[in-house]
């Protein structure tokens with residue numbers, strides 16, 4: 001039996017090539033994987049897509065069938081770089097539109113959605129990912145300006161973008177008609193496990209925690225309001241993810257302590273988060289409505 005199994009191994013092993021999402025380390029990479037192209041259809045819009053989880057999500061969506069992709073970020077040069085590496089890594093059939101967008105600017109958000117619809121005709125999958133960490137200090141030591149900044153980007157920015165996305169999705173018909181597993185559009189808000197539980201004394205990111213709890217609340221309220229009109233809205237609540245920024249933090253004692261508290265004993269890769277977004281966006285997650293899907297290696301179940 002063993003010999004037969006051995007003979008069935010492919011003679012030529014697939015050789016992965018490191019691609020545009022691998023600048024941070026050797027483990028957290030986007031290999032040049034075969035494109036599956038069966039789960040998703042249509043147009044996607046991602047905020048904060050120039051780096052980290054947003055960039056990995058762009059790769060995951062494109063690998064699973066999205067062919068038109070708006071890569072938006074406050075940093076236009078980085079968004080353009082992500083767009084061009086994604087195209088060269090995954091192929092010329094993918095239309096990528098890099099755009100500058102500050103998610104806290106109401107007018108810019110409306111104009112961006114309108115530009116995407118002019119270019120691609122619709123928005124099927126929207127991922128509201130742009131966010132910042134905020135200071136790791138408890139309230140008594142927290143400057144008000146920093147509080148407002150964190151809430152503005154992490155909560156108001158998600159609401160502003162999702163409001164415009166909902167307005168657009170209400171105008172469009174589902175790509176697959178008369179199928180309960182294919183909505184008019186789907187929105188995934190990137191929250192955090194700190195949208196579910198409080199941070200501990202080791203990392204008291206109080207404004208971030210408040211904002212991410214707000215994102216989970218907003219997700220539930222809008223999911224209820226728009227489910228019957230064919231828009232599916234959910235949140236992803238990641239634990240610690242090895243983004244370029246987090247890799248810097250991991251050198252310190254604080255993050256090492258956080259890692260010790262994670263039952264799976266590791267951080268997530270960015271690619272895993274991108275793939276979880278695919279699940280929420282696709283028919284595989286078709287009965288999920290207002291969920292706050294926790295993907296934290298077991299951190300919050302203790």
Ligand SMILES: NC(=O)c1ccc[n+]([C@@H]2O[C@H](COP(=O)([O-])OP(=O)(O)OC[C@H]3O[C@@H](n4cnc5c(N)ncnc54)[C@H](O)[C@@H]3O)[C@@H](O)[C@H]2O)c1
Nearest residue numbers: 048050051052053074102103129130131192238240241243
């Ligand atoms: N990395 C983690 O461990 C982790 C864990 C839980 C949740 N998250 C959430 O995931 C999301 C992405 O985080 P990341 O770790 O990939 O961060 P990142 O810093 O690598 O990427 C964030 C991107 O957002 C952009 N951005 C910042 N402010 C913006 C604004 N006002 N408008 C538009 N774009 C803006 C940045 O330019 C950057 O490209 C955030 O919402 C974050 O809170 C991250």
